[in-house]
Amino acid sequence: MRVNCGMADVTFRRELAQQLRVDSVRAAGIAGSGHPTSSMSAADVMAVLLDGYLTLDFQHPDDARNDHLVFSKGHASPLYYALLKAAGAISDEELLTYRKFGSRLEGHPTPRIPPTDVATGSLGQGLPVAVGLALAGKRLDQVPYRVWALCGDSEMAEGSIWEAFQYAAWAELDNLTAIVDVNRLGQTRETMLGWDMDGYAERARAFGWHAIVVDGHDPDAVDAAFTEALATTGRPTVLFARTRKGRGVEAVEDQPDKHGKPLEDSDAAIEELGGQRSLTVRVATPDQRPEPHRFAAEGGELPSWPVGEQVATREAYGTALAAIGGMRPDVVAFDGEVSNSTKSELFAKAHPQRYFEMFIAEQQMVAAAVGMQVRGWVPFASSFGAFFTRAYDFVRMAAVSRADIRLAGSHAGVAIGEDGPSQMALEDIAALRAVHGSTVLHPSDANQTARLVAAMADRPGISYLRTLRGKTPVRTSPDEDVRIGGSRVLRAGEGDDITLVACGMTVDEADKAADALDAEGVRARVIDCYSIKPIDADTLATAARQTSAIVTVEDHWPEGGLGDAVLGALAEHPQRPPLRKLGVYEMPSSGTPAELLHAAGIAAEAIAAAALQLLGRRTPAAV
Helix, strand or coil: CEECCCCCCHHHHHHHHHHHHHHHHHHHHHHCCCCHHHHHHCHHHHHHHHCCCCECCCCCCCCCCCCEEEECCHHHHHHHHHHHHHCCCCCHHHHCCCCCCCCCCCCCCCCCCCCCCCCCCCCCCHHHHHHHHHHHHHHHHCCCCCEEEEEECHHHHCHHHHHHHHHHHHCCCCCEEEEEEECCECCCCECCCCCCHHHHHHHHHHCCCEEEEEECCCHHHHHHHHHHHHHCCCCCEEEEEECCCCCCCCCCCCCCCCCCCCCCCHHHHHHHCCCCCCCCEECECCCCCCCCCCCCCCCCCCCCCCCCCEEEHHHHHHHHHHHHHHHCCCEEEEECCCHHHHCCHHHHHHCHHHEEECCCCHHHHHHHHHHHHHCCCEEEEEEEHHHHHHHHHHHHHHHHCCCCEEEEEECECHHHCCCCHHHCECCHHHHHHCCCCCEEECCCCHHHHHHHHHHHHCCCCEEEEECCCCEEECCCCCCCCCCCCCCEEEECCCCCCEEEEECCCHHHHHHHHHHHHHHCCCCEEEEECCEEECCCHHHHHHHHHHCCEEEEECCCCCCCCHHHHHHHHCCCCCCCCCEEEECCCCCCCCCCHHHHHHHHCCCHHHHHHHHHHHHCCCCCCCC
16 A cells, blocks of 8 residues: 655556556546546546645545545546555455446446535536635635646647636635646547647736646656646746547547547456556655635524515515525625625625625536535535536536526516616526526515525525516515425415416516406416425415316416426326416517516506407406
8 A cells, every 4th residue: 555645656656547547547448438448548647646745635525624635627537546556545356347227337427426525427517616626625615635636638629618717716725726727638529629739828817827847648747747736836837738549549549530438458458458457555645734614604683575566576585685694604605796686795795705696607617516515514506597607517517516506687687677688587497497406596576585484594406596687576575484395375265267377577467467367257376386396386276176268378488487397396296277378479578567578468457458369258357
């Protein structure tokens, strides 16, 4: 066994690198799939990192003082698992379960196998998450752990990588070291820069990083580069390691069309690499490091508003978030440079040490939230609901990471008015409903919003709160039961003819429509469906049983939103009445909120007309 003590032993490191290559070939060979050649190129660099620089207690992966290792090039999972074996975290037997059903060693790493912090494999995500981890170490935990991120040269084409480069330099994250495995070959061809190492370095330096170009197959050179990275202060460091894909096996080394395939003759390749080895490294563990910093609770209580007051739910969100920040010192907030619109600025003013301005970089914002929740912080990230679409892949991968993050999207639907469709969130409910294990909430008033924000803080998984630009009347009393999975029945009675199901801005329109219908002798039940996922299936089933028809109305495209959620809840209802979905069917334009609601057919008059038509009655008088 070799003890990681920071002393260079080039012979041992070369042998360890060969073991990492052999184990990568073995794992992919027995699986019949995988990316051994992408693993083989970075083996020397990772051998040096493991044997001398990484500080991580593999027996206690949750130790707050541990370094973090993020494989941004997650397809190099054979190398990652070979590292775990060398560190004694997994056995050789488990290594050979790679990619098998039920194995913790999936095709791309996930937190199912400690000490993996996050799932990787969608390229361009690991480095932005590493930025979040480094930011937590600097600003929140205030512990001198280091974050190491192994990147591939192909993912340097991703815009999210450069969002990470820009932010990390701006935030002076000298506890972050990126390693770029420049093996020249992508999946189908040579990368844009190939082995233009100066080109890579110049780009990184232009973004404010300390850049080092190194021969990635020279352990002494890599050792010197890591030493230089540790000594660099005030900015992050990136190593551009020139390597050869498939290093060590002539049949695949620096050869095209070998990406993502096991070697054709694994036994011959293993023999060429010098055969199997059984080297282990006792990786350095944290020693005499401070415990993580924790902020003090300031106290306070949730805000509330009197019934009848006009309040925008975005204002209620910011007010509630600031209040929860006083009660919960683990809550942190992010914004994409629209905090005076989302109202997260209220949190920023109250708790500046726990607020992070991420600028117009929504991918980096969500990635930072994912990184911080690894360390137990409770992140809320805010932007216009429409702009979260830029970060949708990060949200999707956050679910794969089993991450606990909270998103707040303001400026929902056509009701925002004159700004026009580029600013209108019209796909957000559908998109977030589709995320595994997600929660989707759309309160209609301020008191609902405050209660739901508090519930989100304790909610595992990915939660999304949709807020409104304009003011809505407070209808929910402060002491009413508002919960995730609940709903609010505004009006109901025996003999109701039809049910109107609404959320957010359309609740007020549905209530007005119910008044118009009442004048026509039609009794309408109105349900405020503030929790869209999970939805209150029991209340909907009761309405389906007791009324003759259902109209859903939402300020959202008709696909995947409230209407589809209601249909899903009633899919197996034995006597489901006819249902009509009202939503935004045509591309909106600029206009006043009232004009746009009317044009979309989701204002009170259109709701009442749809209800009467569904019941086979005449159109009502103007609302």
